[in-house]
Amino acid sequence: MMLRVLGLTCLGLISAAILSTAGLLAWFAADRAIPVEVLSSEVLTPRVRPGDKLVIRQRVRYSRICSAHVDRVLYDSHTRREFLRDVDYEYPPLGLGTRTITFEEDVPANFGPGPAEYRALPSYSCNPLQKYYWPITRPETVLRFEIADDTREAFP
C-alpha cells in the first residue's frame, strides 16, 4: 500500500513537472508582442560626405521591459558594406515610454558617391526562450541617404 502511494505520488509529480514545463514553454512561446515600436525615423544629414558623420533621429516607444540586440549595417551603391557597432541592452536605458534618440555614425571614407542605406535589424528577447532560441524580430529599419560626390576626400 505504501509502495503504491509512493508510486502514485511520483507519477503525479512527474506528470505535474511535464505539464508545468509545457505550460511555461507555451507561456514563453506565445509572448510575441513587439516591445519597441519605432514611431518615426529621419536622417538629419541626407547628404553626407565619406568620412563624415551620418546623423539619425528616431522617435521610439518602449512598451515592455525586454533586452534587445540590433545589427546595424551601412551599404553604399558600390557594393561596399560597413558593420556598425551593435546596439545591446538588457533593459530600455531610459525606461518605458516614448523617447526621441539622436545618434551619429561614421560613414567610411572608402564609400563611393551615390545612394546609400542604413539598415538596422532588431531582435528582442523578453524571456529565456526568446533569449536562447526564438527572439522577437520585426522587419529591419531601412533609412536611405546620399553620399556626396567628394572624390578628393573619398579617394585622396
Place this chain on the structure above:
Amino acid sequence: MAPDQRRYTADEWREIQTQYREQPRRGIRTMYPDPEDDRSVDAFVPEGAYSPGRGRGAQHQPHPHHVEVWIATLSAEDIAKLEALLALRPDTIKWVAEKNSRELEKLDGAVDFITSSRTAAKVLMYVSGVAVAFVGGVVALAKSGFDAFALLRGIGK
C-alpha cells in the same frame, strides 16, 4: 389385545409390502428363470469376477446438492478457464507447484509492479501527448500572430 391380534411393527409392515410387491415378479421368475440368478455357476467362477446383480443394482446416484449447484452455475467462460488450466503444460504445473508461499508473494509483487508500471507508462504517455499538443497549438497560434494567453497577460497591465 391378544398376541395374534397385535399390530404389525413398521419393519414387519415394510417386509409385508415388499413381499406383496415382489409376488408377481417371483411368479414370472419361476416360470422364466433368469440365468443371471442361477448361482450354479458360482463354483466355476473365480471370486470377484462375477456379481449376480450386475447391471441391475447400479442405479444412478444423484450428486450432492452443492456439486449440482456448482455444475449448473458453470458458464462457458468458466469451462474455458478450467480447460485452459487443464491444458497447462506439465512443466508449468511443476514450476508453480514448486513455489513456496514466500516466492509466490514475491511473484505477486512482481506482477503488481509490472501492472502499475504499465499504468504509469500509459498515464505518462497521455500527459506527454497533451503537453506536446498544447505547446504545438500555442506555437502555431503564436506564429499566426495570436497570443493564446492574451487575456491572462492583460490582467497585469
